[in-house]
Amino acid sequence: MTNDVRVALDRFQTFIGRFSQDAIIDQASGFTAGDAALLIGEIEMADAQRRMEEHFPHDDA
Numbered sequence: 001m002t003n004d005v006r007v008a009l010d011r012f013q014t015f016i017g018r019f020s021q022d023a024i025i026d027q028a029s030g031f032t033a034g035d036a037a038l039l040i041g042e043i044e045m046a047d048a049q050r051r052m053e054e055h056f057p058h059d060d061a
Helices: 001-018 033-055
Strands: 024-026
Touching: 001 033
Parallel strands: none
Antiparallel strands: none
16 A cells, blocks of 8 residues: 555544444435445455565465
8 A cells, every 4th residue: 555545544544533333424325434444444454465465475376
């Protein structure tokens, strides 16, 4: 993850942290703080997986 994406994700986490997990952030879409937390977790897990594969590549041959 690039530094600018990390900084933006950190700001998003700070923003989301102001809401309870079930708080609806956007009435029209029904987007909740829980949805945001799920997305943040998925982004961080994908980045961790990518870094793991870079450091410990596996040979499929």
